[in-house]
Amino acid sequence: MLDIKRIYWIYQSIFVTFKSPNPSKSFMPQTTLTQPSGTAVQAPSRVNDIVIQIATSNGSGSQSANAILLRSIFQMGVPVSGKNIFPSNIQGLPTWYTIRANKDGWTARRKEIDLLVAMNIESVQDDIRELRPGGMLVLNSELKSFLNRNDIQAHIVPFNELVVQACPEVKLRKLVTNMIYVGVVGYLLSLELEEMTQAIEKQFKSKPKAAELNRSAATLGYNWASEHLVNTRTCTIERMERKQEKILIDGNMAAALGYLYGGVTVVGWYPITPSSSVCENLIDLLGKYRHDPQTGKATYAVVQGEDEIASMGFVTGAGWAGARSMTATSGPGISLMAEIAGLSYFAEIPVVITDVQRMGPSTGLPTRTCQGDIMKAYFLSHGDCKHILLIPGSVEEAYEFAIEALNLAERFQTLVFLMSDLDLGMNNWMADPFKFPSKPLDRGKVLTEKDLERVKFFERYRDVDGDGIPYRTLPGTKHPLAAYFTRGTGHTPAATYSEKPENWQDNMDRLTRKFNTARQLVPQPIIEKASDGDVGILAYGSSDMAVKESLAQLEAEAGLKVGYMRIRALPVNGEVRNYIASHRVTYVVEQNRDAQMASILRMEYPDLAPKISSILHYDGMPLDARTVTQAILQSEKPK
Amino acid sequence: MSTPVTEPSAQAVAPKASTNHLGQPLAAYRGVTSTLCSGCGHDAITNQIIKACYELDVESHRVAKLSGIGCSSKTTAYFLGQSHGFNSVHGRMAAVATGVHLANRTLLNIGVSGDGDTASIGLGQFLHMIRRNVRICYLIENNGVYGLTKGQFSATADKGSVQKKGTENEMMPIDCCALAIEMGCRFVARSFSGDMKQLLTLIKAGLNHPGTAMIDVVSPCVTFNNHEGSTKSYKFAKEHEEQLHDIGFVPPHEQITAEYAEGTTKTIELPDGAKIVLKKLHRDYDPADRNNALKLLADARDQRLFLTGLIYHQDGTYPDLVEQKNLVEEPLATLSESKVRPPREVLQKIMESLK
Ligand SMILES: Cc1ncc(C[n+]2csc(CCOP(=O)(O)OP(=O)(O)O)c2C)c(N)n1
Ligand code: SF4
Ligand SMILES: [Mg+2]
Numbered sequence: 001m002l003d004i005k006r007i008y009w010i011y012q013s014i015f016v017t018f019k020s021p022n023p024s025k026s027f028m029p030q031t032t033l034t035q036p037s038g039t040a041v042q043a044p045s046r047v048n049d050i051v052i053q054i055a056t057s058n059g060s061g062s063q064s065a066n067a068i069l070l071r072s073i074f075q076m077g078v079p080v081s082g083k084n085i086f087p088s089n090i091q092g093l094p095t096w097y098t099i100r101a102n103k104d105g106w107t108a109r110r111k112e113i114d115l116l117v118a119m120n121i122e123s124v125q126d127d128i129r130e131l132r133p134g135g136m137l138v139l140n141s142e143l144k145s146f147l148n149r150n151d152i153q154a155h156i157v158p159f160n161e162l163v164v165q166a167c168p169e170v171k172l173r174k175l176v177t178n179m180i181y182v183g184v185v186g187y188l189l190s191l192e193l194e195e196m197t198q199a200i201e202k203q204f205k206s207k208p209k210a211a212e213l214n215r216s217a218a219t220l221g222y223n224w225a226s227e228h229l230v231n232t233r234t235c236t237i238e239r240m241e242r243k244q245e246k247i248l249i250d251g252n253m254a255a256a257l258g259y260l261y262g263g264v265t266v267v268g269w270y271p272i273t274p275s276s277s278v279c280e281n282l283i284d285l286l287g288k289y290r291h292d293p294q295t296g297k298a299t300y301a302v303v304q305g306e307d308e309i310a311s312m313g314f315v316t317g318a319g320w321a322g323a324r325s326m327t328a329t330s331g332p333g334i335s336l337m338a339e340i341a342g343l344s345y346f347a348e349i350p351v352v353i354t355d356v357q358r359m360g361p362s363t364g365l366p367t368r369t370c371q372g373d374i375m376k377a378y379f380l381s382h383g384d385c386k387h388i389l390l391i392p393g394s395v396e397e398a399y400e401f402a403i404e405a406l407n408l409a410e411r412f413q414t415l416v417f418l419m420s421d422l423d424l425g426m427n428n429w430m431a432d433p434f435k436f437p438s439k440p441l442d443r444g445k446v447l448t449e450k451d452l453e454r455v456k457f458f459e460r461y462r463d464v465d466g467d468g469i470p471y472r473t474l475p476g477t478k479h480p481l482a483a484y485f486t487r488g489t490g491h492t493p494a495a496t497y498s499e500k501p502e503n504w505q506d507n508m509d510r511l512t513r514k515f516n517t518a519r520q521l522v523p524q525p526i527i528e529k530a531s532d533g534d535v536g537i538l539a540y541g542s543s544d545m546a547v548k549e550s551l552a553q554l555e556a557e558a559g560l561k562v563g564y565m566r567i568r569a570l571p572v573n574g575e576v577r578n579y580i581a582s583h584r585v586t587y588v589v590e591q592n593r594d595a596q597m598a599s600i601l602r603m604e605y606p607d608l609a610p611k612i613s614s615i616l617h618y619d620g621m622p623l624d625a626r627t628v629t630q631a632i633l634q635s636e637k638p639k
Numbered sequence: 640m641s642t643p644v645t646e647p648s649a650q651a652v653a654p655k656a657s658t659n660h661l662g663q664p665l666a667a668y669r670g671v672t673s674t675l676c677s678g679c680g681h682d683a684i685t686n687q688i689i690k691a692c693y694e695l696d697v698e699s700h701r702v703a704k705l706s707g708i709g710c711s712s713k714t715t716a717y718f719l720g721q722s723h724g725f726n727s728v729h730g731r732m733a734a735v736a737t738g739v740h741l742a743n744r745t746l747l748n749i750g751v752s753g754d755g756d757t758a759s760i761g762l763g764q765f766l767h768m769i770r771r772n773v774r775i776c777y778l779i780e781n782n783g784v785y786g787l788t789k790g791q792f793s794a795t796a797d798k799g800s801v802q803k804k805g806t807e808n809e810m811m812p813i814d815c816c817a818l819a820i821e822m823g824c825r826f827v828a829r830s831f832s833g834d835m836k837q838l839l840t841l842i843k844a845g846l847n848h849p850g851t852a853m854i855d856v857v858s859p860c861v862t863f864n865n866h867e868g869s870t871k872s873y874k875f876a877k878e879h880e881e882q883l884h885d886i887g888f889v890p891p892h893e894q895i896t897a898e899y900a901e902g903t904t905k906t907i908e909l910p911d912g913a914k915i916v917l918k919k920l921h922r923d924y925d926p927a928d929r930n931n932a933l934k935l936l937a938d939a940r941d942q943r944l945f946l947t948g949l950i951y952h953q954d955g956t957y958p959d960l961v962e963q964k965n966l967v968e969e970p971l972a973t974l975s976e977s978k979v980r981p982p983r984e985v986l987q988k989i990m991e992s993l994k
Contacts, residue, residue, distance in 0.1 A: 247993035261986065263979035265971040266741050268734075289981040297967040299978050301741040303960075305734065306767045313727075313734025313764065314741070320725055321703065322972030323742035324979070343728050433990035436983040441976045474972055475723035476743050478700045485716050487726040496671070497716065 045134075048078050048103035050235045051110050052185065054117040055127045056178070059091030062119075064203050065178030066097040068218070070428060071199035072191050073101045074248050077240035081107035081545075082428040083622060088273070088366045094123040101237060107430065108546035109423075109622040114235045115188065117181050118143060119159070128152075136234055138184055155229045157184055162224055166217040176217045183221020188229065189237045193222065247433050251424035251542075254395040255354060256281035257434060258402025259326055260289065263441050264352075266325040267302040268314030270333060273366050274422040275356035278328040308333035312340040312353070319344070319351040320486060322446070322474035324406045328354035331373050332362050334380065341415050342381025343488045345511075348461070348470065350409035350416075350444065353377075354402070357421040359620050368620030369422035371541055375596040377417045378570055384508060388518050389417045389570040393544035395429045397568070401523065403437055410444035412518055413472060421591070423622040424542040445471045452479040460484040460495035461507060468513030515571060522569035525576055531563020535636060536583035537615075538576070540567040540597060542622065543589050549625035550632070558633060567597065572604060580608045587632065589615045591623055660696040668693045670720040675710055680832035680858030680873075681780045685717045687835060688749065688778075691842040692719060695890065703739050703746045707732040707761060709753035710787045711780035711858070719749075730761025733768035733777075737960065740773045743970035744961040747846065748775035754795040755785040758813045762794070765815070769822040769851050774959040776845040777853045779815055780832070782860035783871035790863030797943075801868030816950050817936045819853045820929060825953035826852035827932070829946065831876050832859065837947060840915075843888040844949070847909045850959045857945070876945060883926075883948030885918035907949075910956055917949065926952045 052069070056062040063084075070082040080101045087093035100107050116131045117138045118124045124139075124146045131137055133151045141158040159177050167176040179200075186196050197215055204211035225231075255278050259267075267286075269279040279302065286300045305311035308329050315325035329337065334355055344351050357373045359365035377389055388408055390401040401418055409416040445465075452458055452473070458481045461470045470493075473482040484495040490504045491497060498504075528544075529551050539547045547564055554560040565579045580586045580601070588598040595614040602609040615631040617623045658664050668689040673682050692702070699721035706712035708729035715724045727735045736750050757765045757779045768775070783796040792800075795815065796808040819827045826848040830838045838856060845852035857876050859865050865872045884905075889895050891912035905925070907915040917926070926932065932951040939946045967974070 245994050247990055249993050257986075257989065261980055263974075263976060265974065265979060266738060268738070289985050290979070292967050292978070295967065296965075298965050299967055299971065299974055301961075301964045301966060301971065303737065303741070303771070303964075306763055309731060310734040310737075310764055310767060313731045314738040316727075317705075317725070317735035317738025317740075318742040318971075319738070320735070321739045321742035321746070322970070323738070325738065325742070339728055340731060347725075433994070434986065436986050437980070441980065473723075474743070475703045475739070476701060476746055476970065476972075478698075480721065482700060483721045483723050485724040485726070487716075488728065489726075 046114060046235045047238055048101055048236075048240065050101045050114045050189070050237065051112060052099040052115045052117070053113045053127070054097045054119070054181070055123050056095055056097075056119045057091075057122060058087050058089050058093045058095045060119075060178065061175040062095070062097065062178045064214075065182045066099070068179075068182050068196065068199045068203050069185060070099050071202060071248065072186065072196045073099065073237055074246070074430065075195040075199060076192060076237055077242045078103060078237055079105040079107055079430055081430065083109060083423065084427060085621070086367050094120050103240060104552075106545070106549040106552075106625065108549055109624040111624050111626060115185065117185060119177075119181065134234065136188060136232070138181060138188070153232055153234065155184070155188065155225070157181070157225070162220060163217070166220045167213065172213070176213065179214045179217035180221035183218040183223070184225040184229070186218065187222045187225035188231055189235055190231070190233065191237055192239065196222075244432060246430045248428055248430055249395050250277070250426055250428050251392070251395050251398040251420050252277040252356065252426060253281045254398035254434070255402045255418060255420060255425070256285055258399040259406070260285045261437055262324065262403035262406035264324050264326050264406060265300050266315060266318035266323040267300070268305050268311035268325070268327045269302070270305050270308045270311050270329065272330045272333050274358050274426045275328045275330045275333070275354060277426065278354050278356065308336035309340065312337035312351075315351045316340050316344050316349055319349045319409070320475075324410065324441075325350070326352040326354065326406065328356065330356050330358045330366075331360070334373055334377060338381050341387070342383060342385055344415040345381060345385045345387065346383070346488045347486050348413040348472070349486075350413050352405045352409050352416050352418060354418045354420065356425040357419065365620045367422070369542070369591065369622055370618055370620065371421055371543070371591040372593075372596070372618070374419065374590070374592065375594070375599065377419060378600060386515055386571070387415050387417055388412065388522055389419050390523060391419045391540045391568055391570070392424065393541055393566055393568065395424070395431045396434060397523075398424060399434045404523065407439075407442035408518070408522065411442050411521070412469060412514060413444060414514070419541065421542050427622070445469060447471050447473050447477075447482075449477055449479045449482070452477070452481045456481070458482065458484075459493045461491060461510070462493040463510050463513065467517040468510050468515070469517065519571045519573040522571070525568060525572065525579070526566045527563070527579075528566050529562075529564040531583065532561045533582060534584050535560065535632070536563040536565065536579060536586040537589055538565050538567055538579070538586055538597070538601070539589040541591075543591060546623040546625045547589055547628055550628035553625055553629045554632060557629070560632070560636065562632060570600065572601070576601065577605050577608065580605060580611055583611065585613055586611055587613045587615050589617075589623070589628055591617050593618045659693050661698065663693070665689065665693045667721065668697075668699070668719055670715075670717040673714070673717045675713070676862045678861040679710065679786075680782060680860070681711050681714050682717070683832040683835070684778065684780055684838065684856055684858055685714045687838045687842055689718045691839055691846060695843055695846060697747065697846070701745065701747050703748050704751070705732050705736045705739065705748060705775070706751045707753070707756035708787070709756045709785065710860070711751055711753035712756055714780070715749075715751050730756050730759070731764060732756070733761060733764035733773070736775050737768055737771060737773045740775065740960055741964070741966070742972045744966060745970055748773075749846070750775045750777040752777065752779050753786070753793070754779060754781040754783060754815075755793040758794040758815055762813065766818060766822050769819055769824045769853070771960045772823070772850040772957060772963070774849065774961065775851055776842065776848065777851060778842070779853065779855045780858040781815075781855055781871070782858050782864050783869070784860055784864040786860045786863060790860070797870040800870040801866075803863055803866055812940070814936055814940060815853065815855050817933060820932055820936075820951050824851050824853055824951070825957055826850070827951040828852075828854045828949050830854060830856045831880055831945070831947055832856055833873060833876060834880065834882075834947060837882065837886055840886045840888045841949065844909070844913070844915045847911060847913050849910050849956055870943070879943070879945040881944055881946050882920055883922060883924045883946055883950070884920055886948055887916040887918070889914040889916060907952060907954065915949065915952070924948075926950060927954065
């Protein structure tokens with residue numbers, strides 16, 4: 001179907017081809033069109049359903065360019081996400097940025113790539129191979145010799161020549177090159193120039209000179225492309241109307257905002273990817289918003305420890321003394337925190353650990369995502385330990401659960417984990433604006449001097465209310481009943497030393513009661529999609545978006561009405577049990593090799609173990625819907 | 640400002656014969672009965688802590704007792720029964736204390752550790768705590784062995800010291816005093832659990848120090864390291880101790896007595912008006928001279944001298960961690976919601992910037 005716009009458009013590309021002012025090599029039409037159909041221009045096939053992959057090398061400064069592309073699409077009202085696939089290196093190794101725009105809101109990873117910007121010689125061969133047939137390639141002309149496919153549309157761009165025009169300063173050229181591809185991609189996707197300009201201004205709002213340089217480079221790229229490339233409109237972004245204004249944010253910033261609004265007062269940390277930006281963002285936020293207006297003094301303290309043992313020590317000491325305290329880390333740091341985690345469990349000290357999960361050890365794949373710490377975190381430390389885990393499935397929940405983690409830690413006087421991961425934490429997600437907390441801070445069962453005067457009784461570990469949660473006093477409380485002695489070893493309800501077997505066992509049983517109370521007070525599971533009672537999915541965390549998309553695929557492609565319950569915290573309660581019991585089979589989708597959540601559920605409900613199956617994804621890349629769909633179709637195909 | 644040990648109000652009550660200015664008897668500063676071996680040096684140190692707090696009119700509720708793991712670390716239960724105590728994990732009390740100091744700046748922190756707890760497993764944290772100048776009076780009850788795990792050498796065991804079974808230690812000891820000076824500690828002392836008067840004075844002075852005060856107290860383990868050939872035995876310590884000076888402590892508002900007459904003494908004024916008075920003995924020693932202090936320690940190690948006293952002290956105030964962090968006067972622990980949760984408009988503004 002030919003519409004006016006397209007006719008004009010074909011006209012323009014032909015026109016440009018023949019009216020090229022300077023028919024020198026670099027100004028010849030730079031598009032190789034080898035559509036299977038053989039026609040020069042193809043009908044727009046994908047509108048607002050695009051995956052863009054940008055392949056650069058680490059340290060080339062492509063982050064802001066990529067953010068501008070992401071933001072331009074976002075500002076046009078199209079649901080979008082941006083994922084950074086980066087190496088554990090500061091400069092030189094290949095890095096990819098993937099943008100997915102999808103009108104239906106599916107913004108999990110999709111493996112199939114529609115538009116590739118290939119700038120890196122190291123990875124260009126593999127990159128080109130992975131582009132979908134019919135997809136668009138924006139190729140640095142220096143890498144032209146690597147073009148070995150004729151089922152794609154290649155747009156060859158002389159970036160190195162263009163950047164000389166765009167940027168007189170040699171030093172800045174590497175950075176400015178990135179803005180040229182922003183312009184080229186903007187043209188190919190029909191992005192609105194107005195929105196691109198705004199996105200650039202937003203990105204460089206405090207640096208008008210940089211904004212100007214980047215704007216002119218992007219414009220140069222855009223204009224050059226419009227004059228030299230044939231826009232086949234294979235992929236197009238069209239403006240969409242939004243019901244509510246959305247925000248664009250990564251999970252680590254969202255969690256930092258949660259801690260800010262959760263009233264965190266003491267933060268200890270030690271840098272580790274992918275968790276560092278939780279504390280770095282938090283430091284910025286606290287620095288801006290948490291000073292006493294009269295004195296200008298800080299209502300918080302952040303200390304970078306010498307390691308994670310120290311960071312965990314700080315926050316445990318602070319939690320004991322009554323602060324709302326938090327530390328953030330990733331797998332290797334969790335290992336170092338293990339001993340003090342056990343102390344906080346047995347001595348009943350409130351503290352929050354944010355675990356932004358990544359792959360394996362320090363020399364593993366520290367910059368790739370996974371959900372491999374679930375089991376370890378749940379049972380972290382010595383003896384019979386069990387901890388509360390909050391598992392946000394979105395950036396909104398990263399914010400809300402960060403607040404809730406501080407509340408629950410004080411409510412239950414114990415260690416609470418916020419289990420995020422690299423995909424949720426470091427990538428950009430679209431969300432509704434966060435809401436101001438509806439509940440006041442929960443400071444838990446703390447007896448003040450006045451309370452003690454009233455109740456005239458205090459035993460630190462006595463289960464007065466029958467919920468397993470004892471009362472505590474804070475050091476500094478001026479009352480003869482207030483003091484108690486904290487230790488990890490055996491103690492009586494009055495906190496005196498005891499090696500009596502019955503004291504130890506009674507205390508362990510009370511800790512179990514406390515844990516069971518938590519089952520009802522942690523964020524409850526949500527039925528995201530009802531099923532017909534046959535096949536159900538249980539998933540958690542950053543798998544959410546991919547699972548939801550997979551459900552739609554299963555229904556559309558195979559007519560399968562698969563249900564989905566999302567676990568949002570451990571320990572689970574009866575609802576999860578009922579869910580498993582009421583389905584013929586329940587697939588637990590998770591991003592680890594050993595089916596960690598499924599194993600925990602089998603432990604909780606041994607009688608239901610045969611009904612629990614697993615879909616596992618653990619290659620370090622964010623989960624995509626197709627992986628889930630294929631796994632289910634394979635197991636559920638008619639026998 | 641750092642909080643003085645003695646509350647101004649504490650002066651109100653005139654002491655009865657058997658009570659301090661708070662009207663508290665000495666017994667009020669005791670804890671539960673010690674379960675250490677009888678004769679253990681650690682118990683003698685406990686007694687001096689009790690006495691120091693009693694004589695300084697310390698309000699028990701303002702004290703946080705912090706320790707790691709070991710026989711020594713257990714002793715926080717044996718003094719100040721009316722104070723909160725936290726017997727944490729092995730070698731990590733320094734970090735726990737750092738958190739306590741940040742959460743509640745008004746607390747007077749007393750840390751008790753062992754030589755294993757500090758110099759072996761906890762050396763890193765100990766040094767970093769000093770670097771941060773956490774406000775704490777930190778005592779190392781140093782017996783050269785791991786008492787609680789039955790007598791293995793710790794990192795402070797002297798070269799040539801012999802274990803009960805006869806094994807000789809071949810490694811050089813870690814000198815916590817020298818390291819503390821290196822790290823910028825402004826109150827570094829060494830004492831002996833058998834030298835009650837000196838120890839009491841040093842603890843009092845240490846409690847008054849507005850930052851990390853560390854006191855390394857040689858404290859013999861009668862069960863595992865008190866034999867012939869040990870350099871941390873009572874016999875060895877008694878025979879080898881050389882006091883650097885005769886040391887006295889004068890509480891705020893009190894006069895220096897005739898015992899410390901002009902000329903023979905050096906007075907160190909502490910921030911809250913208390914004074915340390917050093918009376919010259921054999922040596923002319925100036926604890927304000929850092930290089931000299933380090934040389935003294937190196938020589939002592941080489942010559943097998945057991946020097947006790949105030950080894951290094953710096954006058955003047957230096958910001959503790961809470962001051963470095965510019966914290967509000969009120970403890971972070973008890974700040975109300977309105978002080979720690981920014982208003983709705985701030986969130987709206989942030990959300991706006993993310994649109
Ligand atoms: C992580 C850990 N490792 C080992 C131990 C065992 N342990 C308990 S006390 C101790 C040594 C204590 O020595 P020191 O600090 O010198 O105290 P002392 O008993 O000599 O007073 C050891 C190794 C422990 N509690 N925790
Ligand atoms: S073992 Fe040694 S250190 Fe421990 S209590 Fe006995 S004498 Fe003291
Ligand atoms: Mg010892």
